[in-house]
Amino acid sequence: MLKKAVAVVAAILLLGPMMGLVGIALIANPAANAHCTISGNIMLGEIPDELTVTTAGGVTFTLNKKQLTHAATIIETGAGIDGVGVNGIRIALVAALTESTLRQLANTGTYPASGDYPNDGNGSDHDSLGLFQMRPQAGWGTVAELMDTTYQARAFFGGPDGPNYPSPRGLLDIPGWEQLDPGEAAQAVEVSAYPDRYQDYRPVADSILDALTKPSNGTGAGSSGSEITGETVPETSEVVFPLPEGAWVQTDVFGPRTDPITGEAAFHSGIDLGAPGGTAILAAADGVVTVAEFSGGYGGLIVVEHTVDGQTVATAYGHMWQDGIHVTAGDHVTAGQHIGDVGSSGRSTGNHLHFEVRPGGTNGEAIDPTPWLTDHDATDLLEPSGSSPDQCRGA
Incomplete structure (x- = not known):
């Protein structure tokens, strides 16, 4: 696949202030050794x-x-x-x-x-x-x-x-x-x-x-996606950009920054891609869904675990609304599959996708997604513009 840049689209649709975070169910006394719900499944x-x-x-x-x-x-x-x-x-x-x-x-x-x-x-x-x-x-x-x-x-x-x-x-x-x-x-x-x-x-x-x-499938919360499914995730057929061509603009980069909500120095663990609410979010590669839930500052969060160049890597997609998550943990997805919709939940100031790449899997430490996408010939890659409009930034 050829690398190519796309033109910056005009006018990102805006939503209001960030929504409140979805709560987690209260569980019973651990001394009773009850089997009780903590979060999701x-x-x-x-x-x-x-x-x-x-x-x-x-x-x-x-x-x-x-x-x-x-x-x-x-x-x-x-x-x-x-x-x-x-x-x-x-x-x-x-x-x-x-x-x-x-x-x-x-x-x-x-x-x-x-x-x-x-x-x-x-x-x-x-x-x-x-x-x-x-x-x-x-x-x-x-x-x-x-x-x-x-x-x-x-x-x-x-x-x-x-x-x-x-x-x-x-x-x-x-x-x-x-x-x-x-x-x-x-x-x-x-x-x-x-x-x-x-x-x-x-x-x-x-x-x-x-x-x-x-x-519910019997594997602990610290586990990776391959442990959840009980099988090896097959090598992906390709790596694609997580939003459709011409539908987005990069609004923040990976690394140190000023937090758009607090104004304090912070570290940004992904890239932000501003897009109209409801824009389709695409799986960056073939893989298995390990997280599909509301998760603190990420709001609506999907994590997909892949095998790329023989190595386990996960991609994370944040800030969807609750009804904008279209997969569940354990689902197998293919590169380019519509897995969610752009939203502005969690610690977000407007409609955008927060995208992360985590070598090692679901709980791995995030790296800069831009060179990773470039190295794997992802389509529709926009070189960082350096613009960071507050209306479409977030965690």
């Missing part, structure tokens, strides 16, 4: 007696049932808060693993009374307490509150209904947290003197999600 299953896990740095250790019960409390709490989703829960698990290895720690040296509450041992980091090592002196809560694991999880997630709102900031209070690496997002809440340590626990968090949750 993901279920919280029984808590195993132990789980052996390995960090990104190669350290292997075993979590006991009490630690895994604390993880289930974090999952349960996040599932009941609008806008958190699976990725927010993953970030909270990364934070609690790093801070306490999922232990509810007292601190009798600073707060003798903390030892009177149920705990998993004694910590000694300044005046920090609990799963997330929160400090009463920093305003996170009282000793009694912070010795409650559910309270700590609610405080970490934050948001307008969080017990610590508006300060200190929880995850939902961090502008653009959805586009941050999980380790960076955890650090943004914890504000640790050792910010690089969080990323080491990303694979452990995924292992916990796999062990404690399952979609």
